[in-house]
Amino acid sequence: MRDIRLLPQMFIPGTLIGPFSQANLGLGGICTFVGEVRTDEAVEALELSHYEPLTLPGMHALADRAFDRFTLMGLLIVHRVGVLHPGEPIVCVSAAARHRRDAIDAVDFCMDHLKSAAWFWKRELRVNADGAAWHWIEPRHQDANDLARW
Amino acid sequence: MITVVLLGKLADLGGAPSLSLPAPLGWDALIAALPPALADAAGDPRTRVAVNGALLADKAALQAVAGDEVALLPPVSGG
Numbered sequence: 001m002r003d004i005r006l007l008p009q010m011f012i013p014g015t016l017i018g019p020f021s022q023a024n025l026g027l028g029g030i031c032t033f034v035g036e037v038r039t040d041e042a043v044e045a046l047e048l049s050h051y052e053p054l055t056l057p058g059m060h061a062l063a064d065r066a067f068d069r070f071t072l073m074g075l076l077i078v079h080r081v082g083v084l085h086p087g088e089p090i091v092c093v094s095a096a097a098r099h100r101r102d103a104i105d106a107v108d109f110c111m112d113h114l115k116s117a118a119w120f121w122k123r124e125l126r127v128n129a130d131g132a133a134w135h136w137i138e139p140r141h142q143d144a145n146d147l148a149r150w
Numbered sequence: 151m152i153t154v155v156l157l158g159k160l161a162d163l164g165g166a167p168s169l170s171l172p173a174p175l176g177w178d179a180l181i182a183a184l185p186p187a188l189a190d191a192a193g194d195p196r197t198r199v200a201v202n203g204a205l206l207a208d209k210a211a212l213q214a215v216a217g218d219e220v221a222l223l224p225p226v227s228g229g
Contacts, residue, residue, distance in 0.1 A: 051157050051221055053203030115228065121158030122227035136159040139196075140228030 001074035008082045013092040024074040024096035031103040032094040039086040045125040048081045055119040070106040116143030152214045155221040163188040173216035198223040
């Protein structure tokens, strides 16, 4: 079972996992990762922008690679776009497999690629004594290192 | 006309999320039509270009025609 989505509004990851598990009868294990907007006193909001013709097709291509590389029964990738606030879920990746290692590694693989190679641009609304202003988040070296693991 | 979509911080540099430029449009003409700060960012080797949703291997080979959508894609943000 394959479920790849971009969502413009808040979601509750827990509501996705039950149906995903039910849809993969006979699985041996499920690994789920949920990423949330970190709480930071100076950051009021995070905005994710994307480019429709590339972002979702890129997530599907990533899912294809995960299915080629690991022995999976199902893969769920749900990613938020739009304005998010600290504590809100931003991404949920869940993999179902006959054996745990495939599920765990597929989630790790998908997350490293989503973080550093998927078509999302992020900016933070930072607040200080002068008010609030948006700041773009630049690429990090750590992301390239994470990608090099694969 | 050709629609040039500006992603990420390029939209700030261009003052709008997209621009309209006359067709046909090659890379040099595109760069010449952009404000200097945006032209610099577009020329950054990490900035990719897509035409109608297909990434170009070499953005200098851009050859857009009327009705095309050209996207300028700066490096994606980290985690």
